[in-house]
Amino acid sequence: QLPPGPYLWQILRNISIFINTPHIAFNNLSKIYGPLISIRIGGQLVVVTSSQTTAKEILRHRSFSGRFIPALYYNIPGTSHLSVVSAKQCNDTWKSLRAIGQTYLFSSKAIESNALVRKNKAMEMVNYLRIKEGEIVNIENVIFATLSNMTSNILSSRNLFSIDLESIADRKLVKFIHEVVEKAITSPGLSDLFPILEKIDFWTKRKAMDMHRLIKFAWGDIIKERRASNRPRDSEQDFFDVLAENACSDDQIASLLMEFLTAGTYTTTIVTVALMVQLTKNQEIISRIRDEVSNQAFDGHAINDSRLSECQYLQACVKETLRLHTPGEFIIPHRAIETCKFNNYTIPKGTVMLVNSWAIHSDPSNWEDPGSFKPERFLGTNIDFMGAHFQFLPFSTGQRMCPGANVAVKNVQLMVANLLHYFDWNITDGVNYSNADKMYKFTTTSRKEKPLCLIPKIREQHMFG
Numbered sequence: 027q028l029p030p031g032p033y034l035w036q037i038l039r040n041i042s043i044f045i046n047t048p049h050i051a052f053n054n055l056s057k058i059y060g061p062l063i064s065i066r067i068g069g070q071l072v073v074v075t076s077s078q079t080t081a082k083e084i085l086r087h088r089s090f091s092g093r094f095i096p097a098l099y100y101n102i103p104g105t106s107h108l109s110v111v112s113a114k115q116c117n118d119t120w121k122s123l124r125a126i127g128q129t130y131l132f133s134s135k136a137i138e139s140n141a142l143v144r145k146n147k148a149m150e151m152v153n154y155l156r157i158k159e160g161e162i163v164n165i166e167n168v169i170f171a172t173l174s175n176m177t178s179n180i181l182s183s184r185n186l187f188s189i190d191l192e193s194i195a196d197r198k199l200v201k202f203i204h205e206v207v208e209k210a211i212t213s214p215g216l217s218d219l220f221p222i223l224e225k226i227d228f229w230t231k232r233k234a235m236d237m238h239r240l241i242k243f244a245w246g247d248i249i250k251e252r253r254a255s256n257r258p259r260d261s262e263q264d265f266f267d268v269l270a271e272n273a274c275s276d277d278q279i280a281s282l283l284m285e286f287l288t289a290g291t292y293t294t295t296i297v298t299v300a301l302m303v304q305l306t307k308n309q310e311i312i313s314r315i316r317d318e319v320s321n322q323a324f325d326g327h328a329i330n331d332s333r334l335s336e337c338q339y340l341q342a343c344v345k346e347t348l349r350l351h352t353p354g355e356f357i358i359p360h361r362a363i364e365t366c367k368f369n370n371y372t373i374p375k376g377t378v379m380l381v382n383s384w385a386i387h388s389d390p391s392n393w394e395d396p397g398s399f400k401p402e403r404f405l406g407t408n409i410d411f412m413g414a415h416f417q418f419l420p421f422s423t424g425q426r427m428c429p430g431a432n433v434a435v436k437n438v439q440l441m442v443a444n445l446l447h448y449f450d451w452n453i454t455d456g457v458n459y460s461n462a463d464k465m466y467k468f469t470t471t472s473r474k475e476k477p478l479c480l481i482p483k484i485r486e487q488h489m490f491g
């Protein structure tokens with residue numbers, strides 16, 4: 027009754043492709059076994075789809091609305107009861123946290139009322155880059171710090187990083203955020219695959235305590251300071267105030283702030299950087315974005331956040347980057363919360379449900395020349411990212427769909443508009459826009475061989491601005 031799948035020896039024979047490029051491995055398997063494939067990894071049953079129709083059915087199926095997150099994450103104090111991304115199912119706490127997020131972060135009203143924070147952080151970035159004119163800048167770090175500070179200010183009215191990430195404390199925290207995504211959220215440990223080992227899996231418990239210390243290190247002082255300060259007026263409340271009013275413990279607040287920060291910043295940085303990499307190869311696209319931003323969104327002093335939605339071409343570039351460089355080739359794993367019948371198969375409770383968004387975004391029956399960066403493909407179409415067009419699911423669809431889709435796109439647009447409006451960018455060997463293909467090779471859709479380092483040059487009209 028389970029969906030078909032390869033034998034263990036077939037996986038072992040191709041083990042390196044399964045480990046290094048599982049999205050390609052499963053896409054290849056779907057040509058043999060069809061849209062639903064099951065495999066057993068240790069004690070864990072995993073069902074994978076690379077088809078857009080089946081993906082839609084899974085992501086919108088109530089029985090598959092649970093989340094599978096490795097045990098490492100749940101061993102971090104504060105994470106198990108108060109969480110959105112890692113909530114095991116869509117219970118009342120999950121609903122109320124999504125509602126709080128909607129009020130303070132995600133809704134159009136929240137986006138509008140946070141416009142000043144975003145503008146100020148973007149201008150801090152521009153001012154920093156002005157000082158760095160002619161020097162090699164790790165622009166990936168600057169983008170990460172700026173996006174993190176935008177998010178942490180919206181969540182808790184405080185900065186989390188210095189803009190150049192130069193201090194040891196900053197670097198420690200960045201490394202940790204990468205670790206949260208790459209180890210705690212997306213890589214199953216031994217006790218996830220062999221639950222019988224849970225009691226003796228001391229490594230996971232020790233690692234979780236290390237992570238807890240770092241979360242406290244990041245948010246501890248901010249939480250202490252905020253708790254000691256006067257309660258703000260209702261109209262000035264932020265996300266932190268609502269959590270504090272709801273009797274959340276320091277551990278719970280810290281881990282939730284960290285979760286939102288990671289969900290919002292890690293992904294958006296990847297997309298902004300990937301778009302910058304594409305732009306370093308294509309001066310024509312840069313000129314087109316610049317013209318559009320100057321005409322539609324520059325108000326004489328700064329880029330006007332609310333007018334960026336009129337920049338259709340810039341938005342097409344962001345969509346094309348989300349298609350070609352989706353952060354993560356698979357949607358964060360779902361979990362069957364009950365045993366159910368699905369497409370004539372029986373899917374047992376606890377099964378991990380994986381959707382291969384890379385395969386959907388590279389399907390030649392949906393996308394002509396899918397491996398190329400062609401923003402024009404989105405112009406004149408109504409294909410958007412809100413989960414109604416199943417050939418394009420960067421933010422997923424259904425109950426667990428990313429609530430931050432609109433904020434994310436707005437942030438990427440704002441960052442790229444500022445970076446291009448005020449600066450020309452030379453790649454580090456001094457040759458403008460020529461060697462980028464070799465220098466910034468992607469090893470997967472979103473990981474590059476090297477960090478993106480560029481040299482900013484103030485554009486002439488902004489010399490004395």
Ligand code: HEM
Binds near residue numbers: 358420423429434
């Ligand atoms: C380009 C940027 C982003 C991408 C590609 C992205 C993508 C995703 C995806 C694929 C999911 C999983 C959906 C599912 O399980 O079906 C997700 C979940 C989530 N994202 Fe995003 N995201 C981005 C930015 C953001 C931002 C800016 C925020 C908030 C500030 C955010 C907050 C969340 C949260 C809270 C969840 C968990 C939803 C739940 O489980 O109910 N994301 N995101």
